[in-house]
Amino acid sequence: MSGRAQLMWDEAVTGYDFGPEHPMDPVRLALTRSLVGALGLDREVEVVAARPAGESTLRLVHREDYIDAVKAASADPGAADGSYGLGTVDDPAFAGMHEVSALIAGQSVGAAEAVWRGDALHAVNFAGGLHHAMPGAASGFCVYNDAALAIARLLELGAERVAYVDVDVHHGDGVQAAFWEDPRVLTVSLHEHPRTLFPQTGWPQETGADCAEGSAVNVALPAGTGDAGWLRAFHAVVPEVLAEFRPQVLVTQHGADTHFEDPLAHLAVSLDAQRAVQVACHAFAHEYAGGRWVALGGGGYAVVDVVPRSWSHLVGIAAGRPVEPETVIPQGWRQEVYARTRQLGPMRMTDGRWPVSWASWEAGYDPADRLDQAVRAARRAVFPLRGLLP
Numbered sequence: 001m002s003g004r005a006q007l008m009w010d011e012a013v014t015g016y017d018f019g020p021e022h023p024m025d026p027v028r029l030a031l032t033r034s035l036v037g038a039l040g041l042d043r044e045v046e047v048v049a050a051r052p053a054g055e056s057t058l059r060l061v062h063r064e065d066y067i068d069a070v071k072a073a074s075a076d077p078g079a080a081d082g083s084y085g086l087g088t089v090d091d092p093a094f095a096g097m098h099e100v101s102a103l104i105a106g107q108s109v110g111a112a113e114a115v116w117r118g119d120a121l122h123a124v125n126f127a128g129g130l131h132h133a134m135p136g137a138a139s140g141f142c143v144y145n146d147a148a149l150a151i152a153r154l155l156e157l158g159a160e161r162v163a164y165v166d167v168d169v170h171h172g173d174g175v176q177a178a179f180w181e182d183p184r185v186l187t188v189s190l191h192e193h194p195r196t197l198f199p200q201t202g203w204p205q206e207t208g209a210d211c212a213e214g215s216a217v218n219v220a221l222p223a224g225t226g227d228a229g230w231l232r233a234f235h236a237v238v239p240e241v242l243a244e245f246r247p248q249v250l251v252t253q254h255g256a257d258t259h260f261e262d263p264l265a266h267l268a269v270s271l272d273a274q275r276a277v278q279v280a281c282h283a284f285a286h287e288y289a290g291g292r293w294v295a296l297g298g299g300g301y302a303v304v305d306v307v308p309r310s311w312s313h314l315v316g317i318a319a320g321r322p323v324e325p326e327t328v329i330p331q332g333w334r335q336e337v338y339a340r341t342r343q344l345g346p347m348r349m350t351d352g353r354w355p356v357s358w359a360s361w362e363a364g365y366d367p368a369d370r371l372d373q374a375v376r377a378a379r380r381a382v383f384p385l386r387g388l389l390p
């Protein structure tokens, strides 16, 4: 087993660009890649550009008519009329959309292949995590579902149990939908409650089809949840289901839009708590999945202040060289931030909330507390289906 982690990166992923009015500004990927370099992390990993996902790979998850529609919209963006979710406000069509979406998907598929074959124990694709794309439609800024494709490829290679843990502020609906009827894939999503946020799914009662009962786990958190509540909920649900499921590979999605500065959602999580969850996911991979870990990006719309720092931490953790929260950010990177965005970049790799503490579930809960109610709802809905005590 090769020790070095892989960082999947092809400069061309920054072509995933819905235009200047769209919140998913690809500068977030470019700035993340350059912060990884400025912190010296790219010397600690093998930087690999995988091939774009081909037609047969895309079809592991996506319908052929949808792929054809993406290709058509990609070739003639003006003709996209909203069918298949293409040419909408969330997912405007743009020239080259098929190619760059397939490239991002290819990086996640390549990460999964590298981990499955043992070329690397951990692999990161922070350009991926496009978890809203459906088998037959674009949705929520996502065209091809690279997370679902990576998992589908693992199954194709012979994996019998793959766990997916999604901590993006939005429900991982596309991944859940792709494996709704497949007991080989456990999907766990921790997100802001569907009552207050897109995509309005991810209720605790969504637990998988009859033939895969208990294979979907949803923790729907109250708006306003902060570090202590977020970490409490994460630790009250995720390790127990992973210990029971015994995945061969752990795939995680690290959308940074849980952050208190994020403009599109309403949780109040700090960078330091995001880093704590990344550290925990790494530990879970070793504890429950033989170390095999594919880590993806996701949402995140505070593109200067949050995303590059959050995902640089993720790369450092996967590389076995975690970045200390107090680390001062190199001045050269802050100059690049200013040159590209006319904004002032952050000074340190922390929000000043480190170390983050939370109260463990085992010590008891408060039935009147909204966060605890959310955790109980998730555990009650799905734990008995997995033979666990709610």
Ligand SMILES: [Zn+2]
Pocket (backbone or CB within 6 Å): 168, 169, 170, 255, 257, 298, 299, 300
């Ligand atoms: Zn999101």
